[in-house]
Amino acid sequence: MASVAARYDVAPLSEGVPFGATVSGLTLASLKDEAVRKSLYDLWIDKGVILFRGCEDSEEMQLELSSCFGKNEEHLFPSVRTQGNSALTNIKFYPNDGALYDVGGEQRGGWLPWHSDLVYSAAINHGGILRPQLIPPRFGKTGFLCQIAAYDRLPQDLREKIENLHVVYEIRIDFTELRFANTKNVKFLRMAESGLAIERNRFTYPRVIHPMVYTQELTGRKVLNVSPGFAFGIYENGSYEGDELLHEVCKYCMDPELAYFHDWQMGDMVLWDNWRVLHCAEGTHPEDSRLMLRTTIAGDYARGRALGVDGPVADFDI
Ligand SMILES: [Fe+2]
Numbered sequence: 001m002a003s004v005a006a007r008y009d010v011a012p013l014s015e016g017v018p019f020g021a022t023v024s025g026l027t028l029a030s031l032k033d034e035a036v037r038k039s040l041y042d043l044w045i046d047k048g049v050i051l052f053r054g055c056e057d058s059e060e061m062q063l064e065l066s067s068c069f070g071k072n073e074e075h076l077f078p079s080v081r082t083q084g085n086s087a088l089t090n091i092k093f094y095p096n097d098g099a100l101y102d103v104g105g106e107q108r109g110g111w112l113p114w115h116s117d118l119v120y121s122a123a124i125n126h127g128g129i130l131r132p133q134l135i136p137p138r139f140g141k142t143g144f145l146c147q148i149a150a151y152d153r154l155p156q157d158l159r160e161k162i163e164n165l166h167v168v169y170e171i172r173i174d175f176t177e178l179r180f181a182n183t184k185n186v187k188f189l190r191m192a193e194s195g196l197a198i199e200r201n202r203f204t205y206p207r208v209i210h211p212m213v214y215t216q217e218l219t220g221r222k223v224l225n226v227s228p229g230f231a232f233g234i235y236e237n238g239s240y241e242g243d244e245l246l247h248e249v250c251k252y253c254m255d256p257e258l259a260y261f262h263d264w265q266m267g268d269m270v271l272w273d274n275w276r277v278l279h280c281a282e283g284t285h286p287e288d289s290r291l292m293l294r295t296t297i298a299g300d301y302a303r304g305r306a307l308g309v310d311g312p313v314a315d316f317d318i
Contacts, residue, residue, distance in 0.1 A: 108283025115229025126299030
């Protein structure tokens, strides 16, 4: 049997970006090899983002590859699941359907601020793999930011202040309602049909809290565990003082010097670790269409808690 190293090639994701890797030459058949699956998992934990380029471009490949990193699960919201296979989520924008925003004076379809997926739920999925079906001729990039690198840049006094604090998260479909995600120059123009279905049920989802810092189990590295998207304040201090602290921390989370923006090609697949990497969507020109399929990799880092009227619903070491 060929060695793991011979089953695919690894290169950096991008010059000057302190995370990520590019994998090429991987085949569907090689994913039957447990050693290959394990080595890909270890690379993902180490690097946070993997671009798979020049590999087989099929739904079977996307799902099999995704299963190397955890169980494929259905998205929390039925309205965004694909009809053909509920383990895949539609990320879509069409001129006649999809969320539309004015971002700094220009219209963008499917625009998304920096966020972690499902951070408004207690059990955040471990990751996902995006694969394009329809790439717009303009814009449409996806941004990634590493929160281990962000923690490393955090001044010592801020590290000490946030060590034992938690952030409160809530679901919002109109992203201009978000408080910490740099949406001052953004206007909400149109809601996606799938978003409307979520919005109708918004009060059935409890608020949740997640710790601002946690330690990555396999490596011992600390993660700045804050998603500007869906954050509404610091649980231990709901006053302006807490808000000021969270705004200060979010500047480090969204540091543009650490960002990588992926310019999609057909056949690409991008995997990210949702427990340590933020992502955002640049959005699409309103006359163009974009369709991506995303897997949802199950997992629970077991540090999120739903909030009841008396505080966290489950035991919490705060
Ligand atoms: Fe997302």
